[in-house]
Amino acid sequence: MSGTPGDxxxxxxxxxxxxxxxxxxxxxxxxxxxxxxxxARLETRKNFGxxxxxxxxxxxxxxxxxxxxxxxxxxxxxxxxxxxxxDEVEMEGKHLAGVGFRNVLLVSGEHPKEVPVPYLAExxxxxxxxxxxxxIEVAPLETNEYREIVAAGAEGLVLYQESYDRAAYAxxxxxxxxxxxxxxxxxxxxxxQAGFRRIGLGVLVGLADWRRELVxxxxxxxxxxxxxxxxxxxLALPRLRxxxxxxxxxxxxxxxxxxxxxxxxxxxxxxxxxxxxxxEPMRLRDGLMELGVTMMSAGSETDPGGYTGVGKGRLHRxxxxxxxxxxxGEREGAQATEQFEISDERSAVDLxxxxxxxxxxxxxxxxxxxxxx
Amino acid sequence: MGTKLQTTESxxxxxxxxxxxxxxxxxxxxxxxxxxxxxxxxxxxxxxxALRRVDLTGHKDPQADMLEEIDQDRYLVLANTxxxxxxxxxxxxxxxxxxxxxxxxxxxxxxxxxxxxLPDPIETLKATEILVKEGFTILPYINADPVxxxxxxxxxxxxxxxxGAPIGSNRGIETRAQIEIIIEQSxxxxxxxxxxxxxxxxxxxLEMGADxxxxxxxxxxxxxxxxxxxxxxxxxxxxRRGFEAGLGxxxxxxxxxxxxxxxxxx
Numbered sequence: 001m002s003g004t005p006g007d008x009x010x011x012x013x014x015x016x017x018x019x020x021x022x023x024x025x026x027x028x029x030x031x032x033x034x035x036x037x038x039x040a041r042l043e044t045r046k047n048f049g050x051x052x053x054x055x056x057x058x059x060x061x062x063x064x065x066x067x068x069x070x071x072x073x074x075x076x077x078x079x080x081x082x083x084x085x086x087d088e089v090e091m092e093g094k095h096l097a098g099v100g101f102r103n104v105l106l107v108s109g110e111h112p113k114e115v116p117v118p119y120l121a122e123x124x125x126x127x128x129x130x131x132x133x134x135x136i137e138v139a140p141l142e143t144n145e146y147r148e149i150v151a152a153g154a155e156g157l158v159l160y161q162e163s164y165d166r167a168a169y170a171x172x173x174x175x176x177x178x179x180x181x182x183x184x185x186x187x188x189x190x191x192x193q194a195g196f197r198r199i200g201l202g203v204l205v206g207l208a209d210w211r212r213e214l215v216x217x218x219x220x221x222x223x224x225x226x227x228x229x230x231x232x233x234x235l236a237l238p239r240l241r242x243x244x245x246x247x248x249x250x251x252x253x254x255x256x257x258x259x260x261x262x263x264x265x266x267x268x269x270x271x272x273x274x275x276x277x278x279x280e281p282m283r284l285r286d287g288l289m290e291l292g293v294t295m296m297s298a299g300s301e302t303d304p305g306g307y308t309g310v311g312k313g314r315l316h317r318x319x320x321x322x323x324x325x326x327x328x329g330e331r332e333g334a335q336a337t338e339q340f341e342i343s344d345e346r347s348a349v350d351l352x353x354x355x356x357x358x359x360x361x362x363x364x365x366x367x368x369x370x371x372x373x
Numbered sequence: 374m375g376t377k378l379q380t381t382e383s384x385x386x387x388x389x390x391x392x393x394x395x396x397x398x399x400x401x402x403x404x405x406x407x408x409x410x411x412x413x414x415x416x417x418x419x420x421x422x423a424l425r426r427v428d429l430t431g432h433k434d435p436q437a438d439m440l441e442e443i444d445q446d447r448y449l450v451l452a453n454t455x456x457x458x459x460x461x462x463x464x465x466x467x468x469x470x471x472x473x474x475x476x477x478x479x480x481x482x483x484x485x486x487x488x489x490x491l492p493d494p495i496e497t498l499k500a501t502e503i504l505v506k507e508g509f510t511i512l513p514y515i516n517a518d519p520v521x522x523x524x525x526x527x528x529x530x531x532x533x534x535x536x537g538a539p540i541g542s543n544r545g546i547e548t549r550a551q552i553e554i555i556i557e558q559s560x561x562x563x564x565x566x567x568x569x570x571x572x573x574x575x576x577x578x579l580e581m582g583a584d585x586x587x588x589x590x591x592x593x594x595x596x597x598x599x600x601x602x603x604x605x606x607x608x609x610x611x612x613r614r615g616f617e618a619g620l621g622x623x624x625x626x627x628x629x630x631x632x633x634x635x636x637x638x639x
Contacts, residue, residue, distance in 0.1 A: 045594045046541055049401020100436050132437075197458075225488070230458060232487040271488040359403040365437035368425045370469045371462050 008212035011166055013185075014219035017226075023218040023268035028211070033260055040263035040292045043270050051361045053273075053295040054348065055103040056096045057137075059304040060084055060123055062336055063318070064109030066176030070207060072243030072339045073109040075176065079244050079337035080315045080326065083114045088310035090126040095307045099299065099348050102365040103133040105158060107302075107339075110139035110178060117145045121152040128153035133367040135198060139177065140187030146194030155372060157191040159184070160202035160236065164216030168208035168250070185220075192228035197372070199224065199231045200275060205258075206240030206249030214261055221269055234273035234295060237261055241279045241340040255284060259291065266292030278342040285344050289358050298351035303338040311336065381613045384584050386562055387510050387531045389449070393418045394579065395609045396451070396564065397602065398589025400426070401541075405442045407598045412448065415602035420448040421480050421587065424466050425456040429473045440475075451512065453480040459493070460500035467504055479504060480534070481513040490540040490567075494521045498528060505529035514566055517548035522555045522563075533559060534566040534587065537578065541590040543570025546577055556582045572601075572608030579612025580620060 009016055026036060061083035064073040096104060104127055108115050120138060127134045135156025136149055163169045166181055173179045188199050201220055203213045221235055240249045262274060276285060276293040278300045305311035315334055317324045352362040383390050397417040402408035412420060420443055428434035443450060452470040457463035467479045483497050484490040492514050501511050510531045515521055517535040525533055535552050538544035545568065546552060556563050562584035569575050575586045588605050595601035
């Protein structure tokens with residue numbers, strides 16, 4: 001792929017490092033998938049052992065000021081919305097800690113008024129007592145804002161670029177601050193400067209030609225490994241799932257290509273963590289457990305209040321930025337709308353059993369807050 | 374196994390005496406039971422545990438109960454500070470470990486780079502100085518740097534633990550020339566830690582005169598961890614017995630059977 005006109009790295013501030021070339025060789029070369037899988041399995045074992053780290057997402061809010069073609073939370077979607085209060089976040093957190101999770105990922109749509117930085121910091125503080133490890137996945141912030149979140153006790157930052165293709169990115173992100181491609185692209189480095197220890201990169205597969213997206217992601221990972229040499233990097237390749245708005249993937253990636261991608265990333269970046277969420281079906285998740293994936297979620301809900309039902313009383317719709325109350329008949333038993341439909345619906349306990357069956361030890365706690373004080 | 378295999382000389386860390394020269398780490402195992410049977414088969418007396426994996430709050434968290442699975446009457450638990458990026462973090466973690474009821478023995482690991490997990494020499498020396506003053510027995514993980522080894526010895530470290538190759542790499546003793554100097558100069562035990570991937574690597578370290586080795590990945594990710602632990606036990610014992618028996622000097626070229634200076638005796 002390198003050197004061709006349409007180079008996937010064109011316009012990106014990343015070099016084509018040796019690791020990127022290695023990735024391209026594994027991904028697009030002639031090595032048979034079965035051989036790739038066997039190598040990836042051994043490499044994963046060597047670097048991560050026969051273990052799997054587990055985490056759960058906790059959605060804070062599905063309010064959003066961005067209009068994005070593919071996202072269920074997109075501003076113009078007439079969905080049921082709510083922002084959990086810090087108390088409600090704590091209740092959701094208690095539920096997840098009770099299920100066994102010790103690593104939580106706080107997720108939110110982008111809404112400077114409903115979800116401001118002090119609020120995010122407060123939700124982190126509420127979770128710190130419940131989880132040894134707290135990460136956030138929110139809109140890109142400024143370095144000093146990230147510092148506030150780190151000071152509150154979060155040590156992980158997840159910020160997926162969604163698409164590294166500037167044209168596709170502009171087409172998908174119709175309005176709102178998310179339109180700023182570079183602001184997002186540079187977010188992980190700002191997070192590193194602010195003191196995050198774990199940084200998650202990723203691409204949302206389905207928005208543009210995934211072959212080019214994967215190469216760009218590899219280059220971003222490679223770049224961050226050099227700039228942020230102290231950070232523990234993870235990557236993910238979430239494939240688009242059905243969501244409100246009904247967006248259809250532009251370029252679908254087959255299961256075969258998906259598995260190949262995971263294996264190629266493992267071999268090109270042996271020590272980088274690979275995250276696999278409940279977006280993927282059970283059969284695929286089970287198969288990938290040994291082939292490069294190092295971190296999995298389970299029993300996930302992708303709506304705020306989804307675990308315990310908190311926040312129901314304040315559900316509303318947003319029409320052109322204005323809150324509109326739900327119709328009377330709509331309230332009964334209603335929950336906030338999810339970001340996307342999950343596929344693997346197994347509980348954390350069932351996933352643990354499946355891991356054990358494959359000779360993998362589920363690891364709940366792999367970090368201690370005492371490290372950072 | 375005959376009793377004779379048990380007769381290698383005992384050795385000491387500080388005032389404490391040990392028979393086994395194999396230390397075993399507890400990460401990366403496929404299950405708790407696999408770990409327990411491997412520890413048993415290894416004959417080890419010292420077991421390292423990553424503090425970030427265990428509950429330090431005193432709540433006996435069932436989701437982080439590694440310590441409950443290790444018989445602390447039988448094994449000395451050596452807590453490691455893996456995850457710490459600097460002296461401050463390592464010192465804090467060490468103090469918490471003691472507060473949580475663990476022995477005052479710490480395997481000091483400070484690796485700011487999460488990929489090759491190579492130790493930071495400056496922070497390691499700093500943390501050793503602080504913790505030794507607080508009465509800890511410190512076993513620092515270091516790169517194979519002879520000067521650093523001496524500096525740590527002077528700072529009161531109980532051992533030095535130079536790496537053979539990066540953690541988990543299974544590449545064997547790539548730092549041989551430097552480890553030879555460390556062994557030659559050291560007045561405290563030298564434990565080769567990290568990178569040993571096969572029982573023969575362990576034997577090699579002991580033959581060189583290392584006092585012990587620490588093995589984790591090679592045992593934990595083996596198809597049969599228990600059998601691999603037993604194999605490492607034999608490797609360690611073979612290497613040590615070879616060392617004690619007095620290995621002949623090695624040289625690269627063959628010796629001429631008719632000495633070149635034979636004419637002097639004529």
